[in-house]
Amino acid sequence: MSIAATDIRWSxxxxxxxxxxxxxxxxxETFGLLGPNGSGKSSLLRVLAGLRVPQSGQALLDGADLxxxxxxxxxxxxxxxxxxxxxxxxxxxxxxxxxGRTPHHGILSGWTAADDRIVEDALARVDLTYRRDQPxxxxxxxxxxxxxxxxxxxxxxxxxxxxxxxxxxxxQHQLEILALVQALPVTSIVALHDLNLxxxxxxxxxVMKAGxxxxxxxxxxxxxxxxxxxxxxxxxxxxxxxxxxxxxxxxLR
Amino acid sequence: xxxxxxxxxxxAVLAALLVAIALAVGIGEMPIAPATTLAAVTNRIGLTQIxxxxxxxxxxxxxxxxxxxxxxxxxxxxxxxxxxxxxxLRNPLAEPYVLGISAGASTGxxxxxxxxxxxxxxxxxxxxxxxxLVAFVFVILLAGTGQAADRTILAxxxxxQLFNALTSWIVSTSANAEQVRSxxxxxxxxxxxxxxxxxxxxxxxxxxxLAVCLxxxxxxxxxxxxxxxxxxxxxxxxxxxxxxxxxxxxxxATMVSIVGAIGFVGLVIPHAARFVVGPGHRRLLPATALTGxxxxxxxxxxxxxxxxxxxxxxxxxxxxxxxxxxxxxxxRARSAA
Numbered sequence: 001m002s003i004a005a006t007d008i009r010w011s012x013x014x015x016x017x018x019x020x021x022x023x024x025x026x027x028x029e030t031f032g033l034l035g036p037n038g039s040g041k042s043s044l045l046r047v048l049a050g051l052r053v054p055q056s057g058q059a060l061l062d063g064a065d066l067x068x069x070x071x072x073x074x075x076x077x078x079x080x081x082x083x084x085x086x087x088x089x090x091x092x093x094x095x096x097x098x099x100g101r102t103p104h105h106g107i108l109s110g111w112t113a114a115d116d117r118i119v120e121d122a123l124a125r126v127d128l129t130y131r132r133d134q135p136x137x138x139x140x141x142x143x144x145x146x147x148x149x150x151x152x153x154x155x156x157x158x159x160x161x162x163x164x165x166x167x168x169x170x171x172q173h174q175l176e177i178l179a180l181v182q183a184l185p186v187t188s189i190v191a192l193h194d195l196n197l198x199x200x201x202x203x204x205x206x207v208m209k210a211g212x213x214x215x216x217x218x219x220x221x222x223x224x225x226x227x228x229x230x231x232x233x234x235x236x237x238x239x240x241x242x243x244x245x246x247x248x249x250x251x252l253r
Numbered sequence: 254x255x256x257x258x259x260x261x262x263x264x265a266v267l268a269a270l271l272v273a274i275a276l277a278v279g280i281g282e283m284p285i286a287p288a289t290t291l292a293a294v295t296n297r298i299g300l301t302q303i304x305x306x307x308x309x310x311x312x313x314x315x316x317x318x319x320x321x322x323x324x325x326x327x328x329x330x331x332x333x334x335x336x337x338x339x340x341x342l343r344n345p346l347a348e349p350y351v352l353g354i355s356a357g358a359s360t361g362x363x364x365x366x367x368x369x370x371x372x373x374x375x376x377x378x379x380x381x382x383x384x385x386l387v388a389f390v391f392v393i394l395l396a397g398t399g400q401a402a403d404r405t406i407l408a409x410x411x412x413x414q415l416f417n418a419l420t421s422w423i424v425s426t427s428a429n430a431e432q433v434r435s436x437x438x439x440x441x442x443x444x445x446x447x448x449x450x451x452x453x454x455x456x457x458x459x460x461x462x463l464a465v466c467l468x469x470x471x472x473x474x475x476x477x478x479x480x481x482x483x484x485x486x487x488x489x490x491x492x493x494x495x496x497x498x499x500x501x502x503x504x505x506a507t508m509v510s511i512v513g514a515i516g517f518v519g520l521v522i523p524h525a526a527r528f529v530v531g532p533g534h535r536r537l538l539p540a541t542a543l544t545g546x547x548x549x550x551x552x553x554x555x556x557x558x559x560x561x562x563x564x565x566x567x568x569x570x571x572x573x574x575x576x577x578x579x580x581x582x583x584x585r586a587r588s589a590a
């Protein structure tokens with residue numbers, strides 16, 4: 001039940017975006033992907049989700065090449081929450097979450113009570129049942145993000161790929177969402193900007209710079225003042241937190 | 254909206270459609286009462302044996318009923334095409350006429366007719382289909398896959414201009430005076446001269462089109478958040494897009510080959526239907542087809558009443574309703590951006 005990448009290269013319009021990334025995400029772990037804007041995090045996630053075909057190398061789901069699998073088989077295993085999900089269509093919150101059941105239905109199979117239960121559960125898990133019948137486009141950015149997470153949960157996946165899921169959230173919901181993702185019995189790959197949240201909630205971290213994976217390992221091994229200076233270009237002090245026992249980064253001026 | 258209310262609504266629109274068809278049959282140099290039309294139909298099916306005037310029966314069966322039914326089918330087909338294009342391209346302004354697909358179909362049909370490739374209903378339709386596909390490819394190549402709303406529309410404007418120019422060119426270089434006059438027909442649409450074989454062809458295409466679209470209803474729902482989102486929900490995006498665009502091109506081309514290019518039905522009706530039944534395609538598609546049918550029959554009635562006894566091209570009526578609607582959507586799309 002793992003996702004892996006072997007020497008993946010992906011370029012767009014002649015520019016190399018992902019350059020030779022090899023990575024294995026273990027079953028059940030929460031894997032954080034760090035790196036500055038434009039370092040190739042989103043593109044790597046799309047390749048790992050089967051949405052982009054790499055020019056060379058393979059993305060593997062339990063050892064099988066993702067790009068030889070039917071989209072529907074992939075969608076029953078891997079759910080994706082994109083950074084910005086937008087639509088002009090006046091679709092209600094519950095209808096968005098119902099989209100998550102799409103890969104579990106063929107042309108003729110009908111909607112069942114079990115589908116309804118899964119959908120309502122998913123919405124309850126992100127704490128948005130009270131928004132159930134509201135139009136999606138009237139929600140705040142953070143609420144939209146949580147609805148998309150509920151949609152992904154309704155897919156009932158074994159793997160969850162999230163591209164900066166905490167981007168628009170207030171701090172309470174950032175903590176809640178990441179705690180939820182960490183507690184889910186699924187393998188998760190999460191692109192994050194906040195190093196401290198990554199240290200708190202991820203089992204392992206990968207760091208990308210200019211399309212390459214330059215570090216990979218436990219948060220206390222990966223997050224160092226030297227790495228932060230090299231990749232993000234800022235000075236920082238890294239120490240173990242006295243409160244939660246995880247690594248904590250303080251930025252210096 | 255609950256299932257029961259939806260069913261009642263659908264029944265009401267269907268009843269209105271039947272009444273409208275009966276009224277449409279009644280209009281013309283020889284007015285015919287709706288009751289007579291009803292009697293003529295029940296006589297033919299064998300339910301009744303009401304004595305009717307021969308000439309009235311002949312007018313109903315030979316001219317009027319085929320015209321009214323074709324108007325209904327045409328409205329259903331064009332509205333359905335509009336709904337599919339709007340969902341697939343995620344563009345509220347998409348429809349066959351605005352995207353130049355109708356113009357391409359016109360060029361194809363006129364080429365077949367005037368360049369001596371045969372002029373049967375089926376060959377005309379094939380020509381129109383080829384033209385519609387060429388226009389489709391032209392628009393998609395020009396607009397790119399980014400699908401910014403305004404780029405797609407600009408590409409559609411270019412396609413409309415190009416194919417209308419080609420149509421006019423073909424007509425003015427190879428047609429006689431009689432045929433030149435009929436260019437108006439291809440550009441604005443008309444239900445005059447519709448016969449039963451046209452009705453059979455159109456009903457087959459619309460029924461098949463609706464069935465294929467309904468089979469893809471869930472896939473179309475999955476396009477709500479774009480192509481990547483659809484793919485991550487397990488949709489084979491390329492295949493669905495190819496099938497849906499082909500179905501749209503076929504429905505549009507069939508209608509254009511029979512009645513010419515009629516605009517804005519595909520724009521107005523899906524939005525109205527979405528407003529009432531919501532965005533889910535399992536409800537939206539049948540609602541769109543039914544409402545489109547009703548709208549077109551009413552538009553045909555209006556086209557014959559406004560300046561009676563003369564007949565306005567039906568495309569003029571749909572444009573007079575559709576353009577203000579188009580402006581509102583364009584304005585709202587701009588203020589949202």
